[in-house]
Amino acid sequence: MSIRLKGRGLVKGKAEGEALVSNQPISFVGGVDPNTGIVIEKEHDIEGQSIKGKVLIFPFGKGTTYNPFAIFAMKKRGTAPAAIINVKTEEIVLTGAILAEIPFIDKLDKDPLKVIESGDYVKVDGDTGTLEVTKKRS
Amino acid sequence: MVFLTREEEQMLNGEYGAAAQEAMSILVKLAEAYDAERMIPAKSAHVAAGLFLEEIEWYEKLIQGGAKFRCFTTRHPWGIDYDHFEEVGTIYGNTPEIKQIGEQIFGYSLKMGAIPMGTCIQYLLGDFLMPGDAFSWTGSSGVVFANSVLGARGNMEGAVTNYCVGITGRVPEIRMHLDENRKGQVLVDCSKIDFNGFTDADYGALAFHVGKVVGDEIPVFVGLPKKMNLEQLRAIASPLHVSGAVPMFHIPGITPEAPTLEAASGGQKLEKVQVDMGDVKATYDEIATTGGDKLDMVNFGCPHLTYKEIREIAEFLDGKKVHKDVKLWVGTSYQVKVVADRAGWTQKIENAGGLLVTNICMGPGAPFAARGMKIVATNSPRSAYYASGVEHLYGSTKDCLEAAISGKWRGK
Numbered sequence: 001m002s003i004r005l006k007g008r009g010l011v012k013g014k015a016e017g018e019a020l021v022s023n024q025p026i027s028f029v030g031g032v033d034p035n036t037g038i039v040i041e042k043e044h045d046i047e048g049q050s051i052k053g054k055v056l057i058f059p060f061g062k063g064t065t066y067n068p069f070a071i072f073a074m075k076k077r078g079t080a081p082a083a084i085i086n087v088k089t090e091e092i093v094l095t096g097a098i099l100a101e102i103p104f105i106d107k108l109d110k111d112p113l114k115v116i117e118s119g120d121y122v123k124v125d126g127d128t129g130t131l132e133v134t135k136k137r138s
Numbered sequence: 139m140v141f142l143t144r145e146e147e148q149m150l151n152g153e154y155g156a157a158a159q160e161a162m163s164i165l166v167k168l169a170e171a172y173d174a175e176r177m178i179p180a181k182s183a184h185v186a187a188g189l190f191l192e193e194i195e196w197y198e199k200l201i202q203g204g205a206k207f208r209c210f211t212t213r214h215p216w217g218i219d220y221d222h223f224e225e226v227g228t229i230y231g232n233t234p235e236i237k238q239i240g241e242q243i244f245g246y247s248l249k250m251g252a253i254p255m256g257t258c259i260q261y262l263l264g265d266f267l268m269p270g271d272a273f274s275w276t277g278s279s280g281v282v283f284a285n286s287v288l289g290a291r292g293n294m295e296g297a298v299t300n301y302c303v304g305i306t307g308r309v310p311e312i313r314m315h316l317d318e319n320r321k322g323q324v325l326v327d328c329s330k331i332d333f334n335g336f337t338d339a340d341y342g343a344l345a346f347h348v349g350k351v352v353g354d355e356i357p358v359f360v361g362l363p364k365k366m367n368l369e370q371l372r373a374i375a376s377p378l379h380v381s382g383a384v385p386m387f388h389i390p391g392i393t394p395e396a397p398t399l400e401a402a403s404g405g406q407k408l409e410k411v412q413v414d415m416g417d418v419k420a421t422y423d424e425i426a427t428t429g430g431d432k433l434d435m436v437n438f439g440c441p442h443l444t445y446k447e448i449r450e451i452a453e454f455l456d457g458k459k460v461h462k463d464v465k466l467w468v469g470t471s472y473q474v475k476v477v478a479d480r481a482g483w484t485q486k487i488e489n490a491g492g493l494l495v496t497n498i499c500m501g502p503g504a505p506f507a508a509r510g511m512k513i514v515a516t517n518s519p520r521s522a523y524y525a526s527g528v529e530h531l532y533g534s535t536k537d538c539l540e541a542a543i544s545g546k547w548r549g550k
Binding site for chain 2: 010064068074076094095
């Protein structure tokens with residue numbers, strides 16, 4: 001049983017992977033270890049989890065203007081997420097995703113933070129702005 | 139769909155080279171994400187580089203694609219103090235190899251045509267903006283200052299966007315470029331505060347508190363002194379995007395587009411926040427990350443210091459000696475240092491045992507921990523928040539200088 005969500009694809013390309021859902025803004029500089037992809041920000045709701053290869057779903061970006069290069073560097077080191085899904089687009093995450101060629105979707109017709117749970121399997125199509133979510137077995 | 143002029147279309151089609159094409163295509167995506175109607179000419183860009191080695195790949199690609207900055211573009215500090223490299227170093231160390239990589243990365247922005255200012259106070263040293271001018275800068279303190287005090291228009295933008303704006307000379311007309319997004323949203327009433335003897339650190343604590351309270355809304359300050367100088371205005375600008383996500387503030391009578399409170403608010407009735415001296419003093423303890431009387435460094439220069447601030451420090455230190463267990467770093471741009479050398483301020487600071495360091499970030503890129511520092515005192519909330527790997531004490535310039543001499547922190 002899969003769920004389809006439709007939004008706006010701002011960076012094209014296809015990707016798929018396990019969902020990692022955070023309800024908090026993420027800073028890639030200082031908040032994530034670029035060598036491992038593990039979230040290191042203290043008291044973050046996904047602290048200790050790896051964003052590497054995941055379909056990363058969070059509200060929006062935060063932090064310094066250096067975030068785009070952090071995302072780019074993580075892509076080159078193989079620690080970047082496979083795709084990024086945001087509720088509200090923030091310029092620093094978007095430009096990082098563009099540079100790193102990571103599919104990026106926003107403005108989904110259903111709230112991805114509610115519909116998708118960490119561990120669900122998500123197919124992302126940045127060309128059409130669609131997500132296909134297969135719920136994990138409970 | 140964003141409207142593009144013929145020249146912008148040509149950039150997007152590659153007629154101005156591969157670099158202009160890449161830069162314009164990123165800006166067009168950004169414009170579309172924010173539903174911009176058009177691009178506008180940018181007067182100024184300010185670029186940084188060098189936190190990640192992977193950036194080199196992008197700069198090489200831009201250079202090969204013929205990247206040349208089309209608008210006036212200046213360079214942020216690149217972390218090499220040419221007078222004291224070994225002693226100051228970088229966050230990655232102080233070896234000749236590190237210096238060489240730093241030089242290589244700096245070379246890309248120079249090749250693209252950046253003015254190598256090596257400072258975050260480019261707006262005081264010839265990056266001349268007037269009300270309404272569009273800019274794209276790295277460094278949040280400068281962005282808040284330029285929007286609020288100069289009346290220029292720019293967003294808190296990522297480093298990639300800064301390059302794209304420099305290369306194309308265009309910026310999407312989004313967010314802070316539009317009148318309707320620049321109106322004050324929260325009234326911050328400071329009239330209960332007695333500003334006699336209010337220090338630089340008091341202004342910094344006040345602004346840090348306000349940033350936390352207003353979040354990402356635009357504050358309108360009332361009840362501040364009628365006349366304010368550069369250093370005071372900057373002390374207000376710098377922490378607002380540290381504790382909060384504030385892109386600008388209004389001070390009616392000072393902010394160019396806000397001659398009156400009504401102009402600042404756009405005629406709207408604003409929610410009011412009262413700030414008193416108790417809030418200011420309580421914020422000192424939030425900015426500091428440690429207590430006690432021990433310290434091994436005092437640093438100034440986030441943002442880089444002005445002539446007046448360096449002179450004040452030099453005159454205080456004249457004939458005194460910094461304690462043997464404490465390092466004193468005073469950070470500015472090397473243009474300012476040329477004047478400080480000529481005026482004798484550098485000698486006074488260095489005779490006392492301090493260093494006047496240049497081209498070094500004293501905030502997010504500060505190499506304090508890399509030099510083995512553990513507890514550092516500063517007058518900058520921004521440095522206390524961003525300089526990582528060390529504990530911070532927070533106080534006025536005078537508190538910090540007295541601690542540098544005595545070797546003991548006496549606090550606010």
